[in-house]
Amino acid sequence: MDGERSSRFDRLNEYVYRIQQEIGATAAAVYIIQKDKVVNEWYSGRHSASPTARRVDEASQFNVASVRKTYLALAISLMMEKGLIGGIDDEIIIYLRDCGESAEGVTLRHLLTHTHGLVWKDGMLAKEFKAGEGWAYRNTGIDLLFRLVHVLTGMTLSEWLEQELFIPYRFDETGWRTKPHEHMIYNYYENDPNWVGPNDSPAGDQSNLFVSARELAKWGYLHLKRGRLTGVQAIPEAVFARVVEHQSPPAHAQEEPRQGMIWWLQHHTPLNQLGERLPSDSYQVLGLTGCACLVIPRYDAVVVRMYNQLANEAGYDYLSDIREFGNFAGHLLAEG
Numbered sequence: 001m002d003g004e005r006s007s008r009f010d011r012l013n014e015y016v017y018r019i020q021q022e023i024g025a026t027a028a029a030v031y032i033i034q035k036d037k038v039v040n041e042w043y044s045g046r047h048s049a050s051p052t053a054r055r056v057d058e059a060s061q062f063n064v065a066s067v068r069k070t071y072l073a074l075a076i077s078l079m080m081e082k083g084l085i086g087g088i089d090d091e092i093i094i095y096l097r098d099c100g101e102s103a104e105g106v107t108l109r110h111l112l113t114h115t116h117g118l119v120w121k122d123g124m125l126a127k128e129f130k131a132g133e134g135w136a137y138r139n140t141g142i143d144l145l146f147r148l149v150h151v152l153t154g155m156t157l158s159e160w161l162e163q164e165l166f167i168p169y170r171f172d173e174t175g176w177r178t179k180p181h182e183h184m185i186y187n188y189y190e191n192d193p194n195w196v197g198p199n200d201s202p203a204g205d206q207s208n209l210f211v212s213a214r215e216l217a218k219w220g221y222l223h224l225k226r227g228r229l230t231g232v233q234a235i236p237e238a239v240f241a242r243v244v245e246h247q248s249p250p251a252h253a254q255e256e257p258r259q260g261m262i263w264w265l266q267h268h269t270p271l272n273q274l275g276e277r278l279p280s281d282s283y284q285v286l287g288l289t290g291c292a293c294l295v296i297p298r299y300d301a302v303v304v305r306m307y308n309q310l311a312n313e314a315g316y317d318y319l320s321d322i323r324e325f326g327n328f329a330g331h332l333l334a335e336g
Helices: 007-023 063-082 108-112 142-155 157-165 213-226 237-244 318-333
Strands: 027-034 037-045 059-063 119-123 124-127 174-176 209-212 283-286 290-296 301-307
Touching: 007 027, 007 037, 007 301, 007 318, 027 174, 027 213, 027 318, 037 213, 037 301, 063 108, 063 142, 063 157, 063 209, 063 213, 063 237, 063 290, 108 142, 119 142, 142 157, 157 174, 174 213, 209 213, 213 237, 213 290, 213 301, 290 318, 301 318
Parallel strands: none
Antiparallel strands: 027 037, 027 301, 059 209, 119 124, 174 209, 283 290, 290 301
């Protein structure tokens, strides 16, 4: 995607650089698309703290951590569209019959919005609260959804997405990686303790999804355009619409985060990740490593920020930072 770069976003890039120094990240990037053009593309640092490490550039791939869960969400939505799943309010035990009594009453909606109330305890599912009557960010629901993909498609998540998404839309800089490569910012796995978890599975069940800044922006842009990219509509519009519609259950408390299928929607709560000045139609996903993808339909824009953050430094407030970043980007986009 071509476009004109200007000094319009220099202050935003400077803000990202300042936070990069504050959190000790060796690598950073900002990539912005607006009105079908790349309007900002900025890279900073190296792939690790070594002075001889590769410089960050357009080919550099970051570990996006929990951003990976939005790819799982799209897979689930696509399975609904294909009739493999009856609907979002189906109980998970319809498909995974070995979940046990604790999963009774837990629907796919609950799993996709962190309102399921399930935790792992001694290798078994246990109930933390009644499904739909609370909110807690747990990977338990993600684990079950990953299993669901495998049971219903006969493929791993990564295989299903390769077939249905990555090949048709030509995603070449996105994938679950298990070995170092010159384009990958891999220093997470050299850190002790390991910040992002294991990376020995290519199946899509671990936090080892690596993506370039430009391709994460392409991911957000694909959602913004409801699956139509360079004249290709490989996945129906309804699949993308479902993912970013409000999906939190009716009993969901107003003070808790509001979500689509994994994506965080604009909603003014203490835990909200989106800047309070962003438009009401905005949605976003944020990963542990500092990588974020923000979509702002009102401004016809996608904003990506990338870090290789290894830890939360003392005094650093990640929620305050991501909100300020979003507010800053939104202000500059509104001016355009």
